[in-house]
Amino acid sequence: MSAPEPLRLHVPEPEVRPGDEPDFSHVQIPRAGSVPRPPVDVDPREIRDLAYSIIRVLNRQGEAVGPWAGTLSEDELRDGLRHMMTLRAFDARMQNAQRQGKTSFYMQHMGEEAVSCAFRRALEPGDMNFPTYRQAGLLIAGGYPMVEMMNQIFSNEADPLKGRQLPIMYSSKEHGFFSISGNLATQFIQAVGWAMASAISRDTRIAAGWIGDGSTAESDFHAALVFASTYRAPVVLNIVNNQWAISTFQGIARGGSGTFAARGLGFGIPALRVDGNDYLAVHAVAKWAVERARRNLGPTLIEHVTYRVGAHSTSDDPSAYRPKTESDAWPLGDPVIRLKKHLIKIGAWSDERHTQAEAEIMDEVVAAQREAEKHGTLHSGGKPSTRDMFEGVFATMPPHLRRQRQKAGV
Amino acid sequence: MARMTMIEAIRSAMDVSMGRDEKVVVFGEDVGYFGGVFRCTQGLQQKYGVTRCFDAPINEAGIVGTAIGMAAYGLRPCVEIQFADYVYPAYDQIVSEAARIRYRSNGQFTCPIVVRMPTGGGIFGGQTHSQSPEALFTHVSGLKTVVPSNPHDAKGLLIAAIEDPDPVIFLEPKRLYNGPFDGHHDRPVTPWSKHPLGEVPEGHFTVPLGEAVVRRPGSAVTVLTYGTMVHVAEAAAGESGVDAEVIDLRTLLPYDLEAITASVRKTRRCVVVHEATLTSGYGAELVSLVQEECFWHLEAPVARVAGYDTPYPHAQEWDYFPGPKRVAEALIATMEA
Numbered sequence A: 001m002s003a004p005e006p007l008r009l010h011v012p013e014p015e016v017r018p019g020d021e022p023d024f025s026h027v028q029i030p031r032a033g034s035v036p037r038p039p040v041d042v043d044p045r046e047i048r049d050l051a052y053s054i055i056r057v058l059n060r061q062g063e064a065v066g067p068w069a070g071t072l073s074e075d076e077l078r079d080g081l082r083h084m085m086t087l088r089a090f091d092a093r094m095q096n097a098q099r100q101g102k103t104s105f106y107m108q109h110m111g112e113e114a115v116s117c118a119f120r121r122a123l124e125p126g127d128m129n130f131p132t133y134r135q136a137g138l139l140i141a142g143g144y145p146m147v148e149m150m151n152q153i154f155s156n157e158a159d160p161l162k163g164r165q166l167p168i169m170y171s172s173k174e175h176g177f178f179s180i181s182g183n184l185a186t187q188f189i190q191a192v193g194w195a196m197a198s199a200i201s202r203d204t205r206i207a208a209g210w211i212g213d214g215s216t217a218e219s220d221f222h223a224a225l226v227f228a229s230t231y232r233a234p235v236v237l238n239i240v241n242n243q244w245a246i247s248t249f250q251g252i253a254r255g256g257s258g259t260f261a262a263r264g265l266g267f268g269i270p271a272l273r274v275d276g277n278d279y280l281a282v283h284a285v286a287k288w289a290v291e292r293a294r295r296n297l298g299p300t301l302i303e304h305v306t307y308r309v310g311a312h313s314t315s316d317d318p319s320a321y322r323p324k325t326e327s328d329a330w331p332l333g334d335p336v337i338r339l340k341k342h343l344i345k346i347g348a349w350s351d352e353r354h355t356q357a358e359a360e361i362m363d364e365v366v367a368a369q370r371e372a373e374k375h376g377t378l379h380s381g382g383k384p385s386t387r388d389m390f391e392g393v394f395a396t397m398p399p400h401l402r403r404q405r406q407k408a409g410v
Numbered sequence B: 001m002a003r004m005t006m007i008e009a010i011r012s013a014m015d016v017s018m019g020r021d022e023k024v025v026v027f028g029e030d031v032g033y034f035g036g037v038f039r040c041t042q043g044l045q046q047k048y049g050v051t052r053c054f055d056a057p058i059n060e061a062g063i064v065g066t067a068i069g070m071a072a073y074g075l076r077p078c079v080e081i082q083f084a085d086y087v088y089p090a091y092d093q094i095v096s097e098a099a100r101i102r103y104r105s106n107g108q109f110t111c112p113i114v115v116r117m118p119t120g121g122g123i124f125g126g127q128t129h130s131q132s133p134e135a136l137f138t139h140v141s142g143l144k145t146v147v148p149s150n151p152h153d154a155k156g157l158l159i160a161a162i163e164d165p166d167p168v169i170f171l172e173p174k175r176l177y178n179g180p181f182d183g184h185h186d187r188p189v190t191p192w193s194k195h196p197l198g199e200v201p202e203g204h205f206t207v208p209l210g211e212a213v214v215r216r217p218g219s220a221v222t223v224l225t226y227g228t229m230v231h232v233a234e235a236a237a238g239e240s241g242v243d244a245e246v247i248d249l250r251t252l253l254p255y256d257l258e259a260i261t262a263s264v265r266k267t268r269r270c271v272v273v274h275e276a277t278l279t280s281g282y283g284a285e286l287v288s289l290v291q292e293e294c295f296w297h298l299e300a301p302v303a304r305v306a307g308y309d310t311p312y313p314h315a316q317e318w319d320y321f322p323g324p325k326r327v328a329e330a331l332i333a334t335m336e337a
């Protein structure tokens, strides 16, 4: 017998790097309309293949096809387009405001607008999201005022979070949006806990957890799946697979698992993959999962397949680690353009109306910004007080902190 | 000698260590191809290959846990946690495992790992990019904790840490990465290239763990500090007119008791300065040591200047940061006491 070959460490690497030709030929994309829509009370064991496919509704011609189509009216679709366009315009302005020094930091959604905007439509008032920093569409589509978001971004005197949080780390209990943590993945298991509480209390409200592809590697992700599975928690667990975690390609977090969705299978949780750039598909899948949760059928894991077109944040430059033109090669297209095309196709929209809407939306965003800036920006105008810094650590300020505040002279 | 920023010095320490010892491996989030979000590992993957410098999944417990396993095998992992604020998922691996493996196996297994992480505020990073958690490590038996204040020491200490037979927590004050920040946030920072401690030997050298250094000799009061606050304390001494002796501890555990007591017995006064929150901070340990060892020499109560006991705020960063003004006030008050 010959001696065994020495062992080798496998380190996954992306197909391409800067300077290479972008290549997504390895991404299997099923035809729109080709994936069946099972009943919500299906036995999870019967739909294991949905964790390896991609549910799509909009085809290349802009038609809505297949069993997942037809969940939204024309008005609702136009509304959805508006939400995505608003988020995009909002991002553009805030990105620019950061460059002008009006805030310290910003994170945009470019390319991922459909995910949070369409999902929000499937929820009811009272449901609770446990979001990451890349789901501002939940707020925009949920009617949270842009001025409030900007006040938070500018850390100004009207900031609802008193300047304590990093820009974009919003919180709005009223709008079903849990306080964002900078520490990845912590919210995913908390969403399960909130859902368990709703079930313990015989309530009817459900929770939605959110996590990025990279962050699924955290232990909290796996904790969420086991608790959700064990207690059949009324929760929708969303993975936003935008292909990148800062400079790290999704293969590092996914490892040998075929897909992120497939992580759910070992826990007996129904797992679906959806075209995250298809507003209609995201909504249809969200609706399906929300109904399951609401009908005591337990958790669902959804992998939204999308692409982070922009930089990770204003502190990042992706040209250092991926080809500059990679986003153009992304095969699922742009969510705004795809929904626009569909609306035109069904005669509910036109290029003229689109251009006009773009201008109107930009005006709204600019007006909101003007309003917010009246209350100050990070380095000028009104700011939260130094006193605010000491408040809110506890319900009642303990004596040692009071002493520190007095010593600080505020 | 070469001119280096603190980032370059830290990179050079890993480069030198990897070049000398193929047991040294480097990994962490975004550490491989990209070279780390602060670029401390830039070029190392290219030079040493993907099995010696690689990207890790985002799981800090996993990063430290695998490092411990590698160390048990016989490697010398030097891992990066992207920000000190994200080390908590790894806390169990560090506290219950890395710190105790030598003790509980009676030396059959050891844990020569280094866990590097950027620490401290001053970059408008809000509560999750600004924390100084050193006391959470100095409180644990079996861990060494290091906080450099300049490129020269960063390189020498990091090489010493990598070569050390026990686990070392290596906290890098991120506000110092590109220059000696003295707390005057409204003034431009001089780059390390214009600072004597930006001069760093290119090859192998060490700054031994456990040795403090006098950064500014003085006769009136001893300032015990480390990291960013070394520069703040130096500025405060100059601005207050108090002839303070500034001691840069460099290693918090094991600490250099001799350097501490020699200075305090000379000046008879002491101010302890750190950016971390006050209560149960590392400063409390320093004050106790000074009290135990120098009580009969003291002419004034030992004072502390530290971060307030609140999470690190975003907008109020400069109200929170214990800058030169607060340090100067403490120096003056200690002289008047």
Ligand SMILES: Cc1ncc(C[n+]2csc(CCOP(=O)(O)OP(=O)(O)O)c2C)c(N)n1
Residues within 6 Å of the ligand: A132, A134, A182, A183, A184, A211, A212, A213, A214, A215, A216, A240, A242, A244, A245, A246, A308, A312, B029, B058, B060, B082, B086, B089
């Ligand atoms: C516990 C923790 N570790 C590391 C980080 C640093 N970090 C911030 S975002 C990020 C990448 C996350 O990628 P992904 O989960 O894919 O989300 P995306 O940014 O793509 O939306 C990392 C590593 C962090 N914030 N928290």
Ligand SMILES: [Mg+2]
Residues within 6 Å of the ligand: A212, A213, A214, A240, A241, A242, A243, A244, A245, A246, A308
């Ligand atoms: Mg991602």
